[in-house]
Amino acid sequence: MQQPLAYRMRPRTIDEVVGQQQLVGEGKIIRRMVDARMLSSMILYGPPGTGKTSIASAIAGSTNYAFRTLNAxxxxxxxxxxxxxEAKMSGTVILLLDEVHRLDKTKQDFLLPHLESGRIILIGATTENPYITINPAIRSRTQIFEVKPLDETDIQSAIQTALLDKERGLGELPIQLDEDALLHLSRATNGDLRSALNGLELAARSTKPMEDGLIHLTLAIIEECVQRKALTHDKNGDAHYDVISAFQKSIRGSDVDAALHYLARLVEASDLASICRRLMVIGYEDIGLGNPAAAARTVNAVLAAERLGLPEARIPLADVVVDLCLSPKSNSAYTALDAAIADIRAGKAGEVPDHLRDSHYQGAKELKRGLDYQYPHNFEHAWVNQQYLPDKLKNETYYLPKETGKYEQALKQQYERIQNWKKHSPQK
Incomplete structure (x- = not known):
């Protein structure tokens, strides 16, 4: 039985890895490890099909170490x-341990001394957050890297490579892949290269050649093989982003009917990943401090939708879209942060005041670190007037509270109360 296309097209060296340039690009951490042959155990976490196994096999191929795969x-x-x-015999083995968050104590206790000695280079792969799900003993002996979903350019590049590769890919087949079909294949799989390649192979192997011998892969064929409809059949390929943009702007503008319309279009396209991601952004970008409880309800609705899957996922999604549309809205917190980031990028960071610096080390007292710090809980209202910003920024104001919801109204009152205290209290 022939192995799936996604398996056959796995990178043989670090140079063949698709995407993840923040890790394997020139000068980046994993590339540096490989170039210097100074590998350390690591945990790669991220969504399925984003290249965790590929990176592991590429590291092994680039270093010529033995490579083994197990499931925790x-x-x-x-x-x-x-x-x-095997590691004792050969010196070093790279072990890809899938579902590393499922590693039990017995297996963990066996592995630890081998990780310490460097005989086994562990590359743990997981879709779960390792800071929550992985035992601290393993975490402390590994570096943790997040693997991001691939963008459509990365996936299109990998598809084109697979279509041309006669040894491992589909290069021996006379395939004509329409442009809109390629675009849909790169978007509908939501950054999952494995799904994109396997969908492509299914389409190629199951489509009868035309009279001229060409295997013509149309948008309709790709839709069927990845089981996801395109939003529209537009040639420019903008519909995907247009609908998502209109979805967020309708919620921001409090238009329930328009928001539900665009939600329906995304549901019909089975684009659950884009819906969930966009709602999480909206909950904190557009609602924010106007109604923090609505943002929290958004997280719960997204979790429910992801657990349920479509079509049932539409039920919590509809609830939260109506909730967000009619909620008070505020962008004050993140715009304040953006203003602070702009100052830092402009070189206005400044030195941390001495009284705020860490004083928990020998010699800190001689350097006057933390000496004049005033502990707010020792004062009335748990507040004391002391400088927190660096000198060059001490008069800057970033946060400008709004009054669109009761929660931020309360924050505004407390903010104004503190500003008034500052005016009438000498600085300590």
């Missing part, structure tokens, strides 16, 4: 022992 949930301690014995 299904493989036994005995399987780990086999890898350890």
């Amino acid at each position: 949930a299904t493989d036994s301690k005995k399987d780990l022992q086999v890898v350890a014995e």
